[in-house]
Amino acid sequence: MPRIQQTGAARPRTVAVIGALLALAAMFFGAAGAAGAAAPPAAALPAAAAQAGAAPSSLSGKTFVIGTDTTFAPFEFRDAGGELTGIDMDIIRQIAKSQGFAVEIKSLGFNAALQALSSNQVDGVIAGMSITEPRKQIYDFSDPYFESGVQMAVAKSNTEIKGYQDLRGKTVTAKTGSEGETFAKSIADQYGFAVKPLDQSATMYELVKSGNAVAVFDDYPVLAYGISQNNGLKSVTEKEKGGSYGFAVNKGRNPELLKAFNTGLAEMKSNGQYQAILDKYLKDPAKAAQSSFWDLLASSFPALLKGLGNTVLVTAISFAVAMVIGLSMGFLKISTNVLPRGIATTYVSVFRGTPLLVWAFFFYFGIPQLTGQPIDIWVAGVLTLSLNSGAYITEIVRGSIQSVDPGQLEASRSLGLGYAKSMQKVVVPQAFKIMTPSLINQLIIMLKDSSLLLVIGFAELLYQGQQIYAGNFRITETLLIVAVLYFVVIMLLTKLANVADKRFNK
Amino acid sequence: MSTAVTAPSKISVKALKKSFGSNEVLKGINAEVAEGEVVCVIGPSGSGKSTFLRCLNKLEDVTAGHVTVDGFDVTDPKVDINEVRRHIGMVFQHFNLFPHMSVIENIMLAPVESKKQGTAEARATALKLLQRVGLAEKADARPASLSGGQKQRVAIARALAMNPDIMLFDEATSALDPEMVGEVLQVIKDLAGEGMTMVLVTHEMGFAREVADRVLFMADGVICEEGRPEEIFGNPRQQRTQDFLSKVL
Ligand SMILES: Nc1ncnc2c1ncn2[C@@H]1O[C@H](COP(=O)(O)OP(=O)(O)O)[C@@H](O)[C@H]1O
Numbered sequence: 001m002p003r004i005q006q007t008g009a010a011r012p013r014t015v016a017v018i019g020a021l022l023a024l025a026a027m028f029f030g031a032a033g034a035a036g037a038a039a040p041p042a043a044a045l046p047a048a049a050a051q052a053g054a055a056p057s058s059l060s061g062k063t064f065v066i067g068t069d070t071t072f073a074p075f076e077f078r079d080a081g082g083e084l085t086g087i088d089m090d091i092i093r094q095i096a097k098s099q100g101f102a103v104e105i106k107s108l109g110f111n112a113a114l115q116a117l118s119s120n121q122v123d124g125v126i127a128g129m130s131i132t133e134p135r136k137q138i139y140d141f142s143d144p145y146f147e148s149g150v151q152m153a154v155a156k157s158n159t160e161i162k163g164y165q166d167l168r169g170k171t172v173t174a175k176t177g178s179e180g181e182t183f184a185k186s187i188a189d190q191y192g193f194a195v196k197p198l199d200q201s202a203t204m205y206e207l208v209k210s211g212n213a214v215a216v217f218d219d220y221p222v223l224a225y226g227i228s229q230n231n232g233l234k235s236v237t238e239k240e241k242g243g244s245y246g247f248a249v250n251k252g253r254n255p256e257l258l259k260a261f262n263t264g265l266a267e268m269k270s271n272g273q274y275q276a277i278l279d280k281y282l283k284d285p286a287k288a289a290q291s292s293f294w295d296l297l298a299s300s301f302p303a304l305l306k307g308l309g310n311t312v313l314v315t316a317i318s319f320a321v322a323m324v325i326g327l328s329m330g331f332l333k334i335s336t337n338v339l340p341r342g343i344a345t346t347y348v349s350v351f352r353g354t355p356l357l358v359w360a361f362f363f364y365f366g367i368p369q370l371t372g373q374p375i376d377i378w379v380a381g382v383l384t385l386s387l388n389s390g391a392y393i394t395e396i397v398r399g400s401i402q403s404v405d406p407g408q409l410e411a412s413r414s415l416g417l418g419y420a421k422s423m424q425k426v427v428v429p430q431a432f433k434i435m436t437p438s439l440i441n442q443l444i445i446m447l448k449d450s451s452l453l454l455v456i457g458f459a460e461l462l463y464q465g466q467q468i469y470a471g472n473f474r475i476t477e478t479l480l481i482v483a484v485l486y487f488v489v490i491m492l493l494t495k496l497a498n499v500a501d502k503r504f505n506k
Numbered sequence: 507m508s509t510a511v512t513a514p515s516k517i518s519v520k521a522l523k524k525s526f527g528s529n530e531v532l533k534g535i536n537a538e539v540a541e542g543e544v545v546c547v548i549g550p551s552g553s554g555k556s557t558f559l560r561c562l563n564k565l566e567d568v569t570a571g572h573v574t575v576d577g578f579d580v581t582d583p584k585v586d587i588n589e590v591r592r593h594i595g596m597v598f599q600h601f602n603l604f605p606h607m608s609v610i611e612n613i614m615l616a617p618v619e620s621k622k623q624g625t626a627e628a629r630a631t632a633l634k635l636l637q638r639v640g641l642a643e644k645a646d647a648r649p650a651s652l653s654g655g656q657k658q659r660v661a662i663a664r665a666l667a668m669n670p671d672i673m674l675f676d677e678a679t680s681a682l683d684p685e686m687v688g689e690v691l692q693v694i695k696d697l698a699g700e701g702m703t704m705v706l707v708t709h710e711m712g713f714a715r716e717v718a719d720r721v722l723f724m725a726d727g728v729i730c731e732e733g734r735p736e737e738i739f740g741n742p743r744q745q746r747t748q749d750f751l752s753k754v755l
């Protein structure tokens with residue numbers, strides 16, 4: 001888990017990344033704001049003072065937005081029906097109920113949730129997060145609600161590895177930036193093994209099962225839950241003593257929420273609800289028997305379809321916007337005037353020359369820190385996809401217009417039609433015919449690229465797939481279903497587009 | 507038609523120069539075309555014939571000099587060039603029909619879009635023009651389904667739809683198979699017979715001789731020699747004209 005190590009190493013790294021993004025932004029929007037925005041985001045918005053003195057009772061009827069991770073079973077993950085569940089979810093929901101407030105859970109990913117907390121996009125974060133000194137500088141933590149620790153596991157069939165001493169000359173895996181990685185590295189020299197860090201628990205377990213690593217170091221509850229879900233591993237060592245997990249709010253903000261959490265937690269611990277939740281996920285695993293592929297398909301289908309719907313919708317909206325951008329910029333690009341041509345050329349080189357992911361992060365995390373205004377994930381997603389694709393469409397439009405025989409424009413002009421009319425009636429219709437295959441291609445690329453939005457927690461198809469295999473550890477089968485869904489949709493889309501092409505571009 | 511020499515000037519070109527970058531293509535052209543006159547421009551390839559023609563309706567911006575057409579100063583930057591062009595029909599070597607429109611839509615486009623005519627009226631005019639060029643039955647065909655000769659006749663009908671005072675032809679038959687040249691020349695001849703003022707760039711010397719009131723021989727961006735067809739073809743005075751004619755005749 002990116003949990004303990006994170007605050008020391010990864011947070012400044014994230015700030016640096018955002019700083020770089022902002023510097024990039026400053027290039028476009030003028031230099032203003034870059035320096036200010038690179039300052040610690042926790043300093044934003046003084047509004048907290050107004051709420052500070054409020055009594056817990058004033059919470060009733062209020063709704064708090066709570067950020068969490070996407071794939072940290074058993075603390076948060078999606079059940080087969082796509083509902084967020086897990087220890088964290090049960091605890092926060094139970095506390096909300098007993099303390100009389102409402103929560104809106106945002107499943108953002110661990111880093112994204114912390115970013116969102118810093119930029120006040122969410123009121124609190126519960127994400128299996130260790131309470132550490134560096135983090136306490138930036139956030140206010142609740143009383144600890146879980147004691148964790150690192151444990152090692154190997155493939156079920158492995159009889160060779162019984163302890164750290166058997167790891168000599170071997171490779172193990174651990175989650176990037178996590179307590180597990182820190183621990184593994186701290187003993188790597190002593191026992192003579194190498195550490196290959198990965199990003200997700202589910203992929204680490206696959207690595208071990210495939211034999212590319214012999215063992216995995218992961219948080220005890222995660223490992224225990226995975227094993228109980230038949231992930232094909234077994235634990236062979238006792239858990240190392242580890243950190244405590246806490247619920248966090250931004251420093252100085254939402255103190256009443258924090259207070260309510262502590263009160264609620266204490267109540268749960270004394271009335272047994274707390275232990276019941278732990279048992280539900282760690283002692284009494286839901287089912288030991290692996291269900292069939294068809295059960296998996298049936299149970300995951302609703303969640304995947306929802307993801308597919310979002311994928312199609314965000315692609316459709318983004319493509320429409322990209323067409324508007326591409327057509328306008330394409331025309332600027334063929335202008336005889338330097339200024340419009342310069343604008344279009346700059347736009348194209350910037351968005352063609354930078355990765356989509358950078359913009360996804362920038363729009364979703366960077367812009368709110370620049371403006372102090374949260375940005376809707378759909379807006380960020382559509383901006384990212386359409387500005388990227390618009391650059392390619394600009395070039396498609398330019399190329400297509402320029403490939404229309406210049407004699408066509410001359411003939412139209414010689415008849416006394418103006419430039420704009422001639423473009424509209426004569427050149428552009430022919431250019432459209434030329435560009436249609438490239439546009440269809442661009443649309444398909446965009447549909448697949450939309451999967452990259454999962455990094456900001458946009459619930460598209462691949463994201464939904466990740467949510468599912470993070471809970472059930474059946475990566476290959478889940479990804480297979482996801483791939484088939486993409487394939488089918490793209491097939492249908494291609495057919496549809498070709499029919500439309502034949503119809504309208506006779 | 508030779509009486510046209512006394513008629514008022516429809517086209518007047520004075521000291522026209524045109525350069526593409528450092529390449530001076532027209533080096534000072536002076537020419538007058540009277541109302542109803544048919545002028546043929548001949549000369550070797552690359553001598554600037556097309557450029558000269560395209561300067562008349564400002565498809566090329568002139569570098570220096572003056573061009574007056576139908577009373578409009580084409581070289582005046584403030585002139586409404588679209589209005590000027592509605593008085594000048596132009597026919598291109600490669601027809602340049604609009605492939606995404608039917609034949610009749612090709613012809614109706616300019617009258618309708620310039621609001622000169624309503625759709626119904628434009629359609630009626632277009633059908634009349636198609637009849638005139640012998641293609642009434644092709645009204646709803648796509649240009650791609652026509653032969654070269656038919657395409658060029660449609661292009662002529664399209665240029666006539668704005669009821670121009672002047673027609674410009676740039677090698678209207680050069681891209682045609684030999685057996686189709688005749689049908690196009692016949693349409694042009696009929697126009698000449700109706701008194702249309704025309705400037706034709708052509709390689710059809712026999713046709714020029716038959717239909718022209720006057721022939722301009724261009725070489726290296728200047729008008730090298732001009733005169734009545736029987737003078738130019740029967741008794742050329744310039745050596746260059748003689749050389750050229752001995753090659754093409
Ligand atoms: N758009 C243009 N740009 C540059 N050079 C041109 C252009 N159009 C014509 N020329 C040049 O001008 C000269 C005359 O061309 P043109 O008027 O087409 O000759 P012609 O019609 O007599 O064969 C040629 O050398 C040609 O290369």
Ligand SMILES: [Mg+2]
Pocket residue numbers: 555556557677
């Ligand atoms: Mg020419």
